[in-house]
Amino acid sequence: MYQVLSGALAAYESSLAALEKRETPRLGPRQLAGWCRESVMVAHKLKQDMEQAGVHLPSESHRARVAELAAANGHFGAAFNAALTEPSKVGRVRIGLGRSASLEPSNVAALLVSEPDEQIRKRIYLAAGKSPSCNQRLLEEMVATRWELARVQSYPSYAALRMAGGSLARTPGAVVAFLEQLAVDVRPMAEQELLALRRLKAASSDPSAAAAATIHAWDVEYYAARARQQLITSPPSAVLRYTAVPSVLAGIRHLLWQVFRMEWRVSEAAPGEGWAPGVLRCDVEHPELGPLGVVYLDLEDRPGKYPTAVTFPITCGRELPPARGGGGRQLPVMALLASASGTCPTSGKPAMSYRELRVLLHELGHCCHNLLSRTKYQHLWGTRCAQDIVEVPSHLFEYFASDPRVMALLARDRSASPAGADGAPEDGEPLPAGLLKELVAGRSATAALELQQQLVLSLVDQWMFGEQPPGGPYAEVNPDVAIPEGTAARVSTTSDIWRQAVEVASSVPYVQGTSPELRVGHLTIYGGAYYSYVYARCLAAQLWRLTGLAEAPLDPVAGNLVRERLLGPGGSLEPLELLAGLAIGRAVGTSLGSTSDPAAAVAAAAAAAGAGPGAVAVAARQRRLEPWQVARLRQRGLDKALAPPAEGGFLQALQGGFAPRSEPYLDLIRGGCGGA
Numbered sequence: 001m002y003q004v005l006s007g008a009l010a011a012y013e014s015s016l017a018a019l020e021k022r023e024t025p026r027l028g029p030r031q032l033a034g035w036c037r038e039s040v041m042v043a044h045k046l047k048q049d050m051e052q053a054g055v056h057l058p059s060e061s062h063r064a065r066v067a068e069l070a071a072a073n074g075h076f077g078a079a080f081n082a083a084l085t086e087p088s089k090v091g092r093v094r095i096g097l098g099r100s101a102s103l104e105p106s107n108v109a110a111l112l113v114s115e116p117d118e119q120i121r122k123r124i125y126l127a128a129g130k131s132p133s134c135n136q137r138l139l140e141e142m143v144a145t146r147w148e149l150a151r152v153q154s155y156p157s158y159a160a161l162r163m164a165g166g167s168l169a170r171t172p173g174a175v176v177a178f179l180e181q182l183a184v185d186v187r188p189m190a191e192q193e194l195l196a197l198r199r200l201k202a203a204s205s206d207p208s209a210a211a212a213a214t215i216h217a218w219d220v221e222y223y224a225a226r227a228r229q230q231l232i233t234s235p236p237s238a239v240l241r242y243t244a245v246p247s248v249l250a251g252i253r254h255l256l257w258q259v260f261r262m263e264w265r266v267s268e269a270a271p272g273e274g275w276a277p278g279v280l281r282c283d284v285e286h287p288e289l290g291p292l293g294v295v296y297l298d299l300e301d302r303p304g305k306y307p308t309a310v311t312f313p314i315t316c317g318r319e320l321p322p323a324r325g326g327g328g329r330q331l332p333v334m335a336l337l338a339s340a341s342g343t344c345p346t347s348g349k350p351a352m353s354y355r356e357l358r359v360l361l362h363e364l365g366h367c368c369h370n371l372l373s374r375t376k377y378q379h380l381w382g383t384r385c386a387q388d389i390v391e392v393p394s395h396l397f398e399y400f401a402s403d404p405r406v407m408a409l410l411a412r413d414r415s416a417s418p419a420g421a422d423g424a425p426e427d428g429e430p431l432p433a434g435l436l437k438e439l440v441a442g443r444s445a446t447a448a449l450e451l452q453q454q455l456v457l458s459l460v461d462q463w464m465f466g467e468q469p470p471g472g473p474y475a476e477v478n479p480d481v482a483i484p485e486g487t488a489a490r491v492s493t494t495s496d497i498w499r500q501a502v503e504v505a506s507s508v509p510y511v512q513g514t515s516p517e518l519r520v521g522h523l524t525i526y527g528g529a530y531y532s533y534v535y536a537r538c539l540a541a542q543l544w545r546l547t548g549l550a551e552a553p554l555d556p557v558a559g560n561l562v563r564e565r566l567l568g569p570g571g572s573l574e575p576l577e578l579l580a581g582l583a584i585g586r587a588v589g590t591s592l593g594s595t596s597d598p599a600a601a602v603a604a605a606a607a608a609a610g611a612g613p614g615a616v617a618v619a620a621r622q623r624r625l626e627p628w629q630v631a632r633l634r635q636r637g638l639d640k641a642l643a644p645p646a647e648g649g650f651l652q653a654l655q656g657g658f659a660p661r662s663e664p665y666l667d668l669i670r671g672g673c674g675g676a
Ligand SMILES: [Zn+2]
Pocket: 362, 366, 391, 394
C-alpha cells in the first residue's frame, strides 16, 4: 500500500511539474483530473502516518525497531495516568493529629485551594511533588523511546516529528522562541497579581510577619481562591437561578441561530438510543446547507460518568461518492459530555456554574467545528485538523461567556415565562450585568499567573521531547542525523527540565526536591504539542476581534466569516493558509458575509486581491480561481496575516515556523478578561 501510494503521489507531482515546464506529463488528463486538492492532502497524510510507523525505512531491522518503539510509546500514557488514580501508587501524606490525605491529583488540588494551614499545604505539596515515584522511570523510558523513535526516522527530536506535516508552528524553535518571549511579556502582570496575593497572605497571618509574606508554590491556589472570593461577593447560588439546563439550551438555540443560522432541534433520545437516562438528541440543520448532523448531549451528573467535559466524534462527516446516496453528505454524529452540578433555586432543575457554562461553550465550539465542516474526506473533517489549530474554535466560543449580549441569551431565569424554558430570547429575567462583571473579574483575578503555569508546562513539554532530552547521553541511532552541539555531553534529569522552565516562565520559585512533572498526564498525551493551548488562546483572542465578533457577537456576517473561513475547511487547508484565508475573508468583509455561495465568495476575494473584472466573472462562472489568482490571493492573505499588529497582522514568522502574536491576549489579561 505504501509503495502504491508513494508511486501515485510521485506520478501526480512530477506531472504537475512537467505541466508547469510545458513538458508532457506522465499522467493523462483523465488521471490528473482524478486528483483534487483534498485527495493530495489525504495521500500525504496517509503516507506520513505510515512513515511514522517506519514502513519506508530501508532495513528490516530498522523497521522492526520502529514498530517496537511505536508500540511501546502507545503504552506509556495509559500506565503513567493509571498510576495517578491508583491510591496505592500515589500514596498518602500525614497532615497532623492522626489525619492523613490521599495524594490523588483531584484531592491535592482541592486541598491546596481550601486548606488554611500553611504548614499542611506545604506538607501536601512536598509529598505530591515526589509521587507517584513509579512515574519517574516511566517518564524517562518514554522520553528515551520517543527520542529514538524520532531519530531513527531522521527527525531531530520527537517535538519536531509531531510538528512535521501540517502544523502552524512547523519547528520547535519557533515554539520555544514564542513561549520565551511571552514569558518575558507576561511577567510584570504576573508580578502585580502576586503582589495582591502577598497582601492577602499578610493580612490573614500574624501582622508582625506581614512584611515577610512570600507566596510559595503551595500558597498560589489558596490565595488565588481568596482573591476570587474578594471579587465575587454574590453567593455561588446566585448564578444558578439563571442557568437551569433547559434555559441554557434555549439560549444556545437562539445563539447558534443568530450567529450561524444553525437550527438545533432538541428532543429526548429514544429508548435504547442514548447510553444513560437524560441524554438529549439535537438534530442540527442549516437553511441552505441542509441537515448538518446530530449531537447527543449528556449533561446530567451521575456516578461513573466520564470525569471531564469532552466531545466524542461517533461518525465523521464527509462527501458521499455519487454512486452511493446520490452524492450527498455523510452526516456527522457526536457526543458532547459536560456537567451541570448545581440546582436552579426557582425551577429546581439541574443548573450550571459559570465555569460549567464556559466549558459547555468550549465543547460546543468543537461540535460546531465538526457540524459546519464541509470537507470531501473524513480524514480532514472538522477537528481532524492541525494540532495547533484544533483548539482555536473552542477557545473562540469561550469568549461568548464574557459578553453581556450573549449571556443575556444564555443565562436567564425562564422558569416563570409563559412559554416555559423553550420560549423566546427575551422571555424571563436575564443574569444581572453586575453579577456577570463579578464572575468575569473573578475568573481573571490570576490570569497572568495562570498563563505562566501554561508556559511552564509548554516549555517542559518542548524540552522534554526536544533535541537535548533529559536522561541522556543517548547513543546516536541514526548516522544520517547530525548530533546537536552538546547533546552527548549533557546529563540532566526531568526535574532539572522543570526547574529550568520555572526559572524562565514563572514568578513563583521552584521548590527544591520536587518533581511536579510526575503528575502531568498531558506530557504523555500531548508530547511536543502542549504549546497548542497557548497558541489557541492567543489566536482566539485575535480572531474574536478580527472576525468582528468582539464588536457584534450575534452578527451573522461575523458568523459567516467564521463558518466559511475557520470552521468549514477543517483540515483541508494548511494552518497558515487557513489563517491567511481568514485575513482575506475579513478584508472583503460584508461582500463575503452576504452570501454563502462559494463562487460569489471566490469572486469577491478575487476582486479584493486585485484581479480584473473579467477574471472575476470567469472565476465566478467556473466556480474556481486560476492558479495564479490562488497564488496571489494566498500571498495577499499571508502578507496581511504577517503585517504589523497595527495593520491587523496576527501572526509572526519565527525560526523557520510561525506563531500567533500575543499582544491582543495580553491586552485581554490586562483588561481583566483573560481568564481561562
Ligand atoms: Zn478543547
